[in-house]
Amino acid sequence: xxxxxxxxxxxxxxxxxxxxxxxxxxxxxxxxxxxxxxxxxxxxxxxxxxxxxxxxxxxxxxxxxxxxxxxxxxxxxxxxxxxxxxxxxxxxxxxxxxxxxxxxxxxxxxxxxxxxxxxxxxxxxxxxxxxxxxxxxxxxxxxxxxxxxxxxxxxxxxxxxxxxxxxxxxxxxxxxxxxxxxxxxxxxxxxxxxxxxxxxxxxxxxxxxxxxxxxxxxxxxxxxxxxxxxxxxxxxxxxxxxxxxxxxxxxxxxxxxxxxxxxxxxxxxxxxxxxxxxxxxxxxxxxxxxxxxxxxxxxxxxxxxxxxxxxxxxxxxxxxxxxxxxxxxxxxxxxxxxxxxxxxxxxxxxxxxxxxxxxxxxxxxxxxxxxxxxxxxxxxxxxxxxxxxxxxxxxxxxxxxxxxxxxxxxxxxxxxxxxxxxxxxxxxxxxxxxxxxxxxxxxxxxxxxxxxxxxxxxxxxxxxxxxxxxxxxxx
Amino acid sequence: xxxxxxxxxxxxxxxxxxxxxxxxxxxxxxxxxxxxxxxxxxxxxxxxxxxxxxxxxxxxxxxxxxxxxxxxxxxxxxxxxxxxxxxxxxxxxxxxxxxxxxxxxxxxxxxxxxxxxxxxxxxxxxxxxxxxxxxxxxxxxxxxxxxxxxxxxxxxxxxxxxxxxxxxxxxxxxxxxxxxxxxxxxxxxxxxxxxxxxxxxxxxxxxxxxxxxxxxxxxxxxxxxxxxxxxxxxxxxxx
Numbered sequence: 001x002x003x004x005x006x007x008x009x010x011x012x013x014x015x016x017x018x019x020x021x022x023x024x025x026x027x028x029x030x031x032x033x034x035x036x037x038x039x040x041x042x043x044x045x046x047x048x049x050x051x052x053x054x055x056x057x058x059x060x061x062x063x064x065x066x067x068x069x070x071x072x073x074x075x076x077x078x079x080x081x082x083x084x085x086x087x088x089x090x091x092x093x094x095x096x097x098x099x100x101x102x103x104x105x106x107x108x109x110x111x112x113x114x115x116x117x118x119x120x121x122x123x124x125x126x127x128x129x130x131x132x133x134x135x136x137x138x139x140x141x142x143x144x145x146x147x148x149x150x151x152x153x154x155x156x157x158x159x160x161x162x163x164x165x166x167x168x169x170x171x172x173x174x175x176x177x178x179x180x181x182x183x184x185x186x187x188x189x190x191x192x193x194x195x196x197x198x199x200x201x202x203x204x205x206x207x208x209x210x211x212x213x214x215x216x217x218x219x220x221x222x223x224x225x226x227x228x229x230x231x232x233x234x235x236x237x238x239x240x241x242x243x244x245x246x247x248x249x250x251x252x253x254x255x256x257x258x259x260x261x262x263x264x265x266x267x268x269x270x271x272x273x274x275x276x277x278x279x280x281x282x283x284x285x286x287x288x289x290x291x292x293x294x295x296x297x298x299x300x301x302x303x304x305x306x307x308x309x310x311x312x313x314x315x316x317x318x319x320x321x322x323x324x325x326x327x328x329x330x331x332x333x334x335x336x337x338x339x340x341x342x343x344x345x346x347x348x349x350x351x352x353x354x355x356x357x358x359x360x361x362x363x364x365x366x367x368x369x370x371x372x373x374x375x376x377x378x379x380x381x382x383x384x385x386x387x388x389x390x391x392x393x394x395x396x397x398x399x400x401x402x403x404x405x406x407x408x409x410x411x412x413x414x415x416x417x418x419x420x421x422x423x424x425x426x427x428x429x430x431x432x433x434x435x436x437x438x439x440x441x442x443x444x445x446x447x448x449x450x451x452x453x454x455x456x457x458x459x460x461x462x463x464x465x466x467x468x469x470x471x472x473x474x475x
Numbered sequence: 476x477x478x479x480x481x482x483x484x485x486x487x488x489x490x491x492x493x494x495x496x497x498x499x500x501x502x503x504x505x506x507x508x509x510x511x512x513x514x515x516x517x518x519x520x521x522x523x524x525x526x527x528x529x530x531x532x533x534x535x536x537x538x539x540x541x542x543x544x545x546x547x548x549x550x551x552x553x554x555x556x557x558x559x560x561x562x563x564x565x566x567x568x569x570x571x572x573x574x575x576x577x578x579x580x581x582x583x584x585x586x587x588x589x590x591x592x593x594x595x596x597x598x599x600x601x602x603x604x605x606x607x608x609x610x611x612x613x614x615x616x617x618x619x620x621x622x623x624x625x626x627x628x629x630x631x632x633x634x635x636x637x638x639x640x641x642x643x644x645x646x647x648x649x650x651x652x653x654x655x656x657x658x659x660x661x662x663x664x665x666x667x668x669x670x671x672x673x674x675x676x677x678x679x680x681x682x683x684x685x686x687x688x689x690x691x692x693x694x695x696x697x698x699x700x701x702x703x704x705x706x707x708x709x710x711x712x713x714x
Contacts, residue, residue: 018658018659018662323645323647324656324663326666327663328659360652360655362649363612363647363652363656363663364523364649364650364652365616365644365645366612366616366617367612367645369616383522383525386524386525387525388525390527391527391528404521404526407516407520407526407533408521408526408533410515411484411521412532412533412535413515413536414512414513414515414540417484417515418512420488421484421488444654446657446658447653447692449661450660450661450664450696451664451692452692452693452696453688453692454691454692456488457488457489457491457492459491460487460491461487461491461495462482462487462510464494465494465498
């Protein structure tokens with residue numbers, strides 16, 4: 001698996017999404033919980049806007065000085081006995097991890113949840129290297145059993161309900177109990193415990209790397225990252241190159257923003273930081289620690305008008321308020337990064353060719369901008385993507401280009417505009433019945449498949465106003 | 476006070492009554508209303524679709540049309556929101572940047588103008604019925620107008636106001652979004668229509684004709700007996 005998920009064309013993916021009632025119910029109810037939770041935490045904190053501003057400034061500063069902080073991070077991880085590898089591409093990152101696995105002759109790898117490893121397709125690479133990979137985040141574990149990609153960046157199995165999960169456990173692991181969440185979770189715990197104990201290597205992602213100390217930090221609610229990092233003797237962390245903070249102080253701010261914005265919690269049940277290997281005189285820590293810092297297209301975004309997209313701390317608040325995501329679910333986006341941030345990031349990281357529909361998968365309602373805890377201008381970046389698709393990539397449909405040329409001519413000529421305003425009603429007459437259009441032509445076709453469109457007014461406003469000025473036209 | 480009406484192309488052609496109501500409300504509160512005939516469309520359909528060059532042609536036309544206006548007032552949060560974006564669009568353009576700023580600074584959505592500029596929260600109208608209100612996205616999120624329309628509505632005599640569930644969610648209009656992604660848009664408006672029904676309101680009121688055409692068209696297709704009204708219709712209603 002890599003960034004792109006599935007092979008079906010966009011329209012089919014959307015159709016599949018809207019027809020999946022189970023998924024849509026699950027998404028709507030999860031969105032409800034996340035929205036309420038986030039709002040409650042923001043209100044409770046009081047000066048939420050100041051916090052967002054601070055978050056935004058921290059991210060701006062860090063990205064503006066990313067070379068400096070990456071060097072600092074790398075130096076500090078090395079000082080603590082870790083090996084640091086800068087991977088320019090997904091392939092380089094995978095190859096490095098494969099080599100560690102092979103050298104260790106590792107048979108089993110346990111992982112905690114990580115979007116960047118999904119992005120680079122690390123699991124497939126590990127299997128190629130002959131290792132058995134076990135995802136230990138409950139949602140990821142369910143998906144792994146079911147061979148299903150994530151549909152959300154924080155709660156990856158959001159699209160599944162408990163009945164479906166019971167079914168998966170029964171089919172893949174011989175589970176024979178009820179679909180109560182407690183029983184399901186207990187079963188997963190029992191199964192996973194054996195994997196934790198028998199794993200040769202632990203692989204983690206990274207929520208934030210603290211440059212000043214080389215500490216790689218994870219937030220989880222299940223404690224699985226703590227199990228992954230404390231049991232196997234060989235540890236590997238994989239991080240996107242932008243996921244770092246200068247010092248512990250900024251970690252405090254961004255973690256506070258992340259957990260509140262993501263799941264409406266002041267703090268998750270576990271916040272875990274690990275630093276390098278077991279050094280002389282220390283009682284715990286792994287024998288071997290590797291930090292893989294992944295570029296995979298990120299440095300090309302630096303210094304461009306899209307740099308702020310790299311500010312993302314993967315909280316999914318934008319996904320949770322998105323009314324489009326609500327109707328189609330995550331898989332319809334065809335990228336492991338769905339929702340508004342996915343629609344912005346996917347074309348940047350995975351290319352316009354693969355993801356050209358995504359910037360249009362938004363009604364531009366602006367809900368994403370309102371909640372982003374680090375104030376990424378998602379709304380504006382979606383529009384900017386559209387401009388690039390139209391004006392630089394030349395990927396827009398011909399009919400649309402023609403229509404927009406016509407629009408420009410119409411809207412810059414008051415005479416042409418006036419004429420059309422007077423003629424609109426007549427022009428649409430063949431399709432109008434009782435002041436109503438139920439099966440419209442051209443661009444109205446899609447609209448009128450699910451709703452009516454009114455016939456234009458009998459008299460345009462401007463003509464009414466003119467008559468009124470001439471004297472005495474009643475309303 | 477002299478006010479130039481920015482009718483918006485949608486109201487001009489599709490829903491001219493909204494324009495008439497807007498003029499009458501403004502006159503009733505003492506404004507002198509003119510209608511600059513050079514105005515066309517704010518350019519948003521092209522701008523939001525990625526056609527920057529095409530949209531600029533429309534925008535320049537609008538700047539010319541309202542050059543001499545003191546205040547520009549329109550019955551749409553979304554279209555006025557577009558005018559307010561002009562300075563960003565023409566940033567660094569020596570010929571147009573100043574004009575863009577001027578137009579943005581004097582443009583107001585009608586409820587915003589009544590409440591924030593004129594300080595009027597009661598326009599002295601009467602309207603009997605159970606009313607719910609859909610806060611359109613650009614009005615609330617781009618212009619930041621949240622309380623003004625509600626305050627005006629609640630002060631209309633006879634209005635029985637009910638809150639719309641999940642009111643902040645987009646209705647699925649989104650301009651060309653409703654055409655380009657008509658399937659998703661259709662699902663969004665279906666959910667919106669469901670929430671309107673839950674309120675048992677007789678009227679769905681909003682401040683943007685695009686959203687209202689969308690929600691109204693859906694409810695009509697579903698055979699629902701809920702009427703759709705632009706907020707100016709309620710504010711200009713007597714008896």
